[in-house]
Each structure stands twice: as C-alpha cells, then as structure tokens.
Amino acid sequence: MTIRMKTSNLLDNPPIPLQAKLAAAWTSLMFFVIYIDYFHLYQPGEIDLIRGGVIFEFDISGTLMSIFFVIIAIPALMIMLSMTLPARVNRATNLVVASLYIPVMVFNAAGASWEYAFYYALTIGVEVLILAFILHSAWTWPRTPAVPAGPATTDLRQDLRQ
Numbered sequence: 807m808t809i810r811m812k813t814s815n816l817l818d819n820p821p822i823p824l825q826a827k828l829a830a831a832w833t834s835l836m837f838f839v840i841y842i843d844y845f846h847l848y849q850p851g852e853i854d855l856i857r858g859g860v861i862f863e864f865d866i867s868g869t870l871m872s873i874f875f876v877i878i879a880i881p882a883l884m885i886m887l888s889m890t891l892p893a894r895v896n897r898a899t900n901l902v903v904a905s906l907y908i909p910v911m912v913f914n915a916a917g918a919s920w921e922y923a924f925y926y927a928l929t930i931g932v933e934v935l936i937l938a939f940i941l942h943s944a945w946t947w948p949r950t951p952a953v954p955a956g957p958a959t960t961d962l963r964q965d966l967r968q
Contacts, residue, residue, distance in 0.1 A: 824943060824947060824948065825889050825896065827943055828888035829884075829886075829889045831939050832884040835881055835933060835937065835940075836882055838932060838936070842929045842933075849922065877910060881907065884899070887899060900941075904941045905941065911930050911933040914929075914930060915927075
C-alpha cells in the first residue's frame with residue numbers, strides 16, 4: 807500500500823543584489839512621477855493653462871522645460887547608475903540624490919488646491935516612501951568584513967602568490 811504524503815512546493819527566494827533593488831526603486835519612482843504628472847492633467851482647467859503657456863504658475867519657456875528635463879533625467883539615470891557604479895560611489899550617489907529629491911517631490915504640492923490635498927498627500931507620500939527605501943538601502947549597504955593582517959593571513963597570502 808502506498809501512502810501519499812502532501813509535500814509543499816516551497817518557492818525559491820534567491821537573494822537580490824542591492825544594486826538591482828535600488829534600480830527597481832528608482833524605476834518605480836519614475837513610473838509614479840510620470841503617472842502623477844499625467845493624472846494632473848485631468849484636473850479641471852490644467853490643459854487650458856498649459857495651452858495658455860503656464861505650468862504651475864510658471865510661464866512655459868525653454869528654460870523651464872530644460873529644468874523639468876533635468877529633474878526627470880537624474881532619477882532616470884539613477885536606474886542605470888545603480889546597476890553600474892562601483893559600490894562606494896553607488897552608495898554615496900544614491901544617498902545624495904535621494905536626499906535631494908525628497909524636497910523636489912514635496913514641491914509638487916506647490917500651488918495645489920485643498921480639493922486635491924488628499925491626492926497630493928497620497929502621491930507625494932508614496933514617492934517619499936520610495937526615496938526613504940533608497941536612503942535606507944544605501945545607508946545600510948552591506949560591507950565586506952576586513953581580513954585581519956595577522957600571521958595566519960600573511961601565510962595564506964604567500965600561498966596564493968605561489
């Protein structure tokens with residue numbers, strides 16, 4: 807007689823490199839930025855303001871559009887940089903850029919009406935949480951333990967050279 811035993815099929819959860827986590831976080835942030843800006847166009851009168859040459863109380867100009875490009879280009883480049891920079895530079899870059907982008911994201915609420923306060927609190931809150939994840943991940947970047955320079959390690963190094 808055969809007894810069937812149910813075995814659970816556990817899914818493998820391989821470790822994800824920190825660089826991939828950071829790149830994923832920057833990618834997620836970029837999707838939010840793009841869609842939040844897109845959904846902003848659904849607010850009554852916004853498209854008319856743009857047609858009239860105004861965005862967020864600023865006159866539309868080449869300078870303004872260049873500023874907007876830089877604001878979007880930096881986190882977009884962080885996706886690639888998070889995967890390619892050496893660890894020390896990567897950590898510092900993520901810490902600096904994420905720190906600088908928290909006020910940039912909060913600035914998106916400038917000029918918003920109270921009617922959309924919940925929308926902006928929600929969207930900016932999610933963006934800031936992603937930036938906090940980036941900051942935490944970069945701050946707690948795993949370190950390789952230093953090898954003590956005692957006689958035992960000196961012998962090992964000499965064996966490797968032979």
